[in-house]
Amino acid sequence: MPVHKVRSGTGEVIVLLALDSLAVTVAIAATHAPWPVFLIPVAFAAAGLYRQRLHYSVLDDLPRLVVAIAVTAAAVHWLTPLPGPGLAALGTLLGAVLLARTTGYSVLHAHRRSSPGRATIVLGGGDLAVRVAEALREDRSCGLTPVGFVGPRTLARPDLPVLAPEEQLERAVTRYQPLHLIVAYPAVPEGELVARLRRCRRLGVTVHVIPRLHELAVGSDGADLVGGIPLTRLRPEPVQLRRWWLKRFVDVVGAVTALVLLAPVLLLCALAVKIESGRHAVLFRQERVTRDGEPFTILKFRSLTPGDEGESRRRWNIDADARVGPVGRLLRHSSLDELPQLVNVLTGSMSLVGPRPERPYFANAFGHVYGGYPDRHRVPAGITGWAQIHGLRGDTSIEDRVRFDNYYIEHWSIGLDLKIMLRTLGSMMHRPRG
Incomplete structure (x- = not known):
């Protein structure tokens, strides 16, 4: 999208x-x-x-x-x-x-x-949705003008129609092109609602959410009050933020600096891999998935040679494979096999920090099993990430990785990226021997 x-x-x-x-x-x-x-x-x-x-x-x-x-x-x-x-x-x-x-x-x-106001859709299925819509119409100083509801037909008012049922939210947003969307307790499962709201944000819509238990002041800090009802404004998608260009700047500067400083390490790793693998290429190339599901070729130091191309695409983990030699195990354990991905960062297919990229076969399979998995592809894939510094690397829970990766995307900042990079360096230097 x-x-x-x-x-x-x-x-x-x-x-x-x-x-x-x-x-x-x-x-x-x-x-x-x-x-x-x-x-x-x-x-x-x-x-x-x-x-x-x-x-x-x-x-x-x-x-x-x-x-x-x-x-x-x-x-x-x-x-x-x-x-x-x-x-x-x-x-x-x-x-x-x-x-x-x-x-x-x-x-x-x-x-x-004095102006017409910004077109706004109210998503909800009860009295609260009606109350917030009426409050916005009475208080024009908010600058929002409700154009209709997305919800059950029982919400219809003489001059404020129901535009679509809740399951057709994205279709209503595409058709009526509102600037704002207010979420007022719709009767939609939470995981499904989160995915839909993320897609609406990608369409350029500003999303406001009425916090659950707001009567107990839950989630009311920093919220706008409309008729006594708090509206919490969601952040745009990271790629929509004006400061997003800083991420690419840090990527380029960091990758160039790392390639220069680590050139002797890269050469030693390449020499060791060549001695162990013999006639096989030093670099291992494999198709992975990055932002918006786009495929790209990832670079790694070779730790083994798969029997055929199908094994490379569909085999999940090789840590216990007897074909991984001493050099390969050392590179994998220390994460030095990932260093060639600095070139992927320079070409723009990856970032220094982001969700780890997966092979298309597994990305497609996980997308049908784990809710929120496709949402990991809202930002470029990374060499390291929020999930990895919390121990989710290798053969670990995909469900947990999805949760940590989407947390990172929702809370992205340059400061968070720097924190992840520093913690990654610290874990590499203090990683226990296997």
């Missing part, structure tokens, strides 16, 4: 960024504070002050504003020889930003109330 960009909210972010920059410029000019203008908006972005929201509130943002300005002031004072801004300058800056934000929020809410 092709991945579409998330299609809402950019204009509001630009308005807030422009107002913040203007307020900071005016405050700095009035107080002669030694601050580069761009630092404050950068700090605000790091504090989440430009995140997408259904409701804007200066009072809700005040703690983040104060912390962002204080941290920026401390950083400027520490990094430059100039005297830091005094309390009067800090107060002026905070006042200017609060004034700008108050004005900006008023303008944005007024614009939302």
Whole structure:
């Protein structure tokens, strides 16, 4: 399935960024504070002050504003020889930003109330779905306009129809092209619902979920309130995030650096494999599956020579195979046989971090047995991953690997990638001898 960009909210972010920059410029000019203008908006972005929201509130943002300005002031004072801004300058800056934000929020809410709003589908099968739809229609400042339900026919209202039954969610999204989807306790098994919502996100739809047990404040932190009902906004797919390009940047820099630093190790491994395997090629090539189910040829140092091509494609594990010699066992145990995959990373078919790639035969079989297995292919395959640093390598539970891999995808960040790489290096250096 092709991945579409998330299609809402950019204009509001630009308005807030422009107002913040203007307020900071005016405050700095009035107080002669030694601050580069761009630092404050950068700090605000790091504090989440430009995140997408259904409701804007200066009072809700005040703690983040104060912390962002204080941290920026401390950083400027520490990094430059100039005297830091005094309390009067800090107060002026905070006042200017609060004034700008108050004005900006008023303008944005007024614009939302006067505009048609972003088309929204409500997925659900009970009174809660009706309540949230009615609340959105009454509060136009949220900027969402319900166009219909996806659920049982009993939900129909005179001017808000049922567009499709719950099992046809993706078809309704494709046909009516909403910008937002609200999930209100649909009568769909959880595993099936998760897969459908992931596919909707790939279509560019922003998904909001009403948390289970929200009456007990479960999952309400950071949620938008609509008619007293919390809506938790799901993150877009990782490949839809603006910072996704950083992953490719880290991959290229990391792979080039590793190939240069590990060149002597690669040569020694190649020499040892050549001596043990004789006339056979040093590198083992095999078809695997990466992002979106695309096949590619993976590279590894050879640890044995399969009897035929069919054995290579369909045999699950060779750890106990008597044909694996001492060099092959050492390479497999230390994971040094995976080092040629740095070339796969450079070509873009793999990443340094991601779900481990599987052969097409097993990927197809597992996709029919384990729920969520195809969702592992939302990102490029990796040399190491969240599942591997938790001991799920070799002949281990596929169900557990699916759970860990999809956790990684849902929580992806550059920081998480770096953590996985560091833990992988640590496990390689401290791995017990077999």
